[in-house]
Amino acid sequence: MASEGEGSSSTPRRHTNRLAMERSPYLLQHAHNPVDWYPWGQDAFDKAKNEDKPIFLSVGYSTCHWCHVMERESFEDEEIGKILSDNFVCIKVDREERPDVDKVYMTFVQATCGGGGWPMSVWLTPDLRPFIGGTYFPPTDHARRPGLKTVLTRIMEQWQNNRPTLESSGERILETLKNGTAVAANPGESPPAAPDVANRCFQQLAHSYEEEYGGFRDAPKFPTPVNLMFLMSYWSVNRTTSEGVEALQMALHTLRMMALGGIHDHVAQGFHRYSTDSSWHVPHFEKMLYDQAQLAVAYITASQVSGEQLFADVAKDILLYVSRDLSDKSGGFYSAEDADSVSASGGTEKREGAFCVWTASEVRELLPDVVEGATGAATQADIFMHHYGVKELGNVTPEQDPHGELQGQNVLIVRYSVELTAARFGISVEKANELLASARTKMAEVRNSRPRPHLDTKMLASWNGLMLSAYAGVGAVLGDKALLERAVKAANFLKEHLWDAERQTILRSCYRGDEMEVQQISPPISGFLDDYAFIIRGLLDMYEANQQPEWLQWAEELQLRQDQLFWDDQGGGYFCSDPSDSTILLQLKQCLFSEIMTRLLKIIHRPCCEQFLVGTIFFLHPPTASLPRRKRTNCAFHLYAEV
Numbered sequence: 001m002a003s004e005g006e007g008s009s010s011t012p013r014r015h016t017n018r019l020a021m022e023r024s025p026y027l028l029q030h031a032h033n034p035v036d037w038y039p040w041g042q043d044a045f046d047k048a049k050n051e052d053k054p055i056f057l058s059v060g061y062s063t064c065h066w067c068h069v070m071e072r073e074s075f076e077d078e079e080i081g082k083i084l085s086d087n088f089v090c091i092k093v094d095r096e097e098r099p100d101v102d103k104v105y106m107t108f109v110q111a112t113c114g115g116g117g118w119p120m121s122v123w124l125t126p127d128l129r130p131f132i133g134g135t136y137f138p139p140t141d142h143a144r145r146p147g148l149k150t151v152l153t154r155i156m157e158q159w160q161n162n163r164p165t166l167e168s169s170g171e172r173i174l175e176t177l178k179n180g181t182a183v184a185a186n187p188g189e190s191p192p193a194a195p196d197v198a199n200r201c202f203q204q205l206a207h208s209y210e211e212e213y214g215g216f217r218d219a220p221k222f223p224t225p226v227n228l229m230f231l232m233s234y235w236s237v238n239r240t241t242s243e244g245v246e247a248l249q250m251a252l253h254t255l256r257m258m259a260l261g262g263i264h265d266h267v268a269q270g271f272h273r274y275s276t277d278s279s280w281h282v283p284h285f286e287k288m289l290y291d292q293a294q295l296a297v298a299y300i301t302a303s304q305v306s307g308e309q310l311f312a313d314v315a316k317d318i319l320l321y322v323s324r325d326l327s328d329k330s331g332g333f334y335s336a337e338d339a340d341s342v343s344a345s346g347g348t349e350k351r352e353g354a355f356c357v358w359t360a361s362e363v364r365e366l367l368p369d370v371v372e373g374a375t376g377a378a379t380q381a382d383i384f385m386h387h388y389g390v391k392e393l394g395n396v397t398p399e400q401d402p403h404g405e406l407q408g409q410n411v412l413i414v415r416y417s418v419e420l421t422a423a424r425f426g427i428s429v430e431k432a433n434e435l436l437a438s439a440r441t442k443m444a445e446v447r448n449s450r451p452r453p454h455l456d457t458k459m460l461a462s463w464n465g466l467m468l469s470a471y472a473g474v475g476a477v478l479g480d481k482a483l484l485e486r487a488v489k490a491a492n493f494l495k496e497h498l499w500d501a502e503r504q505t506i507l508r509s510c511y512r513g514d515e516m517e518v519q520q521i522s523p524p525i526s527g528f529l530d531d532y533a534f535i536i537r538g539l540l541d542m543y544e545a546n547q548q549p550e551w552l553q554w555a556e557e558l559q560l561r562q563d564q565l566f567w568d569d570q571g572g573g574y575f576c577s578d579p580s581d582s583t584i585l586l587q588l589k590q591c592l593f594s595e596i597m598t599r600l601l602k603i604i605h606r607p608c609c610e611q612f613l614v615g616t617i618f619f620l621h622p623p624t625a626s627l628p629r630r631k632r633t634n635c636a637f638h639l640y641a642e643v
Contacts (some may be wrong), residue, residue: 026062034081048126077343095361100577101638109133131170155326225294260414270321285339293466331493338453357409461531468538476545534563
């Protein structure tokens with residue numbers, strides 16, 4: 001398992017801590033830090049209480065760029081490691097394993113700092129109450145940002161000399177958060193009219209829409225496929241109105257510009273996490289499974305409503321990438337590929353995008369052949385560089401590359417249509433397509449010889465449920481038997497490895513072992529709301545694709561179990577995690593991360609699940625269903641529409 005447990009640097013492994021016993025790739029990356037790390041659990045909580053020490057909670061994920069930076073700068077530093085280990089109980093959490101823990105303390109950080117992100121750094125009392133939080137800290141003071149050493153020293157001083165104030169401050173903040181997150185709906189009230197809610201959502205999106213390149217708001221720009229799905233759904237019931245036409249145009253233009261942009265990997269398929277600029281050109285190069293799943297569904301839906309082949313091709317392109325690079329032989333799907341990797345030119349230092357970018361000289365060396373009949377004795381490289389915007393000195397501006405990692409490099413972006421490229425060089429469109437496809441194949445072979453980014457081989461129930469929907473949906477639309485068979489394999493994987501039949505419980509995650517077998521930790525992590533919601537949606541999509549009743553039956557069973565575990569009988573709506581877990585201090589509902597439905601659809605690093613719940617409940621429990629279920633559907637819609 002060395003490839004999963006490697007840290008982000010080449011520091012010799014002089015230390016080993018408790019994280020070496022974990023299976024999470026993120027926790028394993030920190031298993032050899034000179035920090036006495038604990039995983040989230042009773043052992044750490046007991047140590048904090050017995051020794052009366054504050055807790056340092058560090059939350060991140062294995063493909064997080066700034067998590068790597070903070071590890072390299074601080075957690076591998078002997079002096080900082082000793083300060084942490086001597087004065088704090090240090091807990092590491094993989095936010096993808098424990099979204100409930102992440103959500104609680106991120107709510108605190110956002111409330112107290114005005115923003116959040118990863119790595120997340122929070123200091124807690126021994127009873128888990130937060131009193132100070134932040135995100136990335138440099139090791140020493142830098143500009144106006146305090147260094148981690150300074151922060152640790154101040155917290156130690158305050159803990160010794162002013163502890164009651166710290167504790168009371170944390171208590172007040174926590175109570176404020178509890179009161180602020182207590183939202184209830186009256187199940188007896190009629191929900192707001194659906195068209196009114198939809199119109200409010202449309203107006204929010206239209207207000208933030210960026211007309212030139214599509215997408216919403218300025219850089220950094222995220223794909224937000226749930227926004228695009230909403231817009232296409234809005235058009236489907238408002239086809240004759242100007243608002244409906246505008247909604248469809250917004251969705252299709254955004255999808256088209258993303259497909260042409262650098263956020264789309266033109267050589268090895270799939271989509272990167274987000275664009276650092278408004279034109280979708282220079283991405284953050286990380287690739288997440290849930291982005292691939294939701295974008296595949298968005299693109300195949302766009303192909304249905306528009307008839308454009310481009311969109312269907314992109315949907316297939318995404319699934320080609322997932323099948324090749326994110327698939328386990330068991331049928332499951334891996335979580336992500338990192339943004340950082342070692343340069344092919346040598347060295348040990350990782351830099352963002354090294355696996356994906358090109359110099360002009362590399363392209364010219366790889367594609368030197370003169371193209372017969374092309375004007376000016378153009379080579380294949382000339383045609384490729386023109387089409388994809390490759391420049392001799394690189395096509396990334398300093399503004400797009402604040403850390404100087406992409407100097408002289410090119411991020412491929414489609415600058416011209418194939419028709420215009422063909423006309424520019426006096427060749428046929430067919431010939432241009434052939435040359436560009438041939439070039440991409442050659443470049444993919446070269447890329448495969450480069451050092452690959454870290455692969456997070458953790459398999460998550462919720463994200464695998466999203467991917468099940470993608471394969472079932474795209475396969476059904478295209479009539480592609482192979483994609484539908486892959487969907488069946490994914491569904492069987494979920495039932496075999498992420499469903500505890502004895503306890504009637506979904507399991508959050510499983511892992512690839514040393515011998516490529518599927519492994520589980522003991523005790524396993526029970527599933528959260530989004531695990532149930534996304535698997536149920538995937539099973540419904542499977543049923544619609546092949547009409548096999550077993551998928552509908554299991555979806556019904558999971559819906560009943562979801563209601564038992566997460567439904568709030570008093571306030572309405574679904575809790576994100578099991579409300580009986582006493583270590584989770586805030587019982588949150590997914591909708592509380594939004595002002596209204598639009599913000600719900602824009603959650604940055606975690607796909608939204610509440611939008612699926614109302615439709616899922618109604619699908620499983622139509623108007624002829626029992627009154628309690630109908631009331632639950634009514635209450636859920638009322639709650640999520642009004643927040």
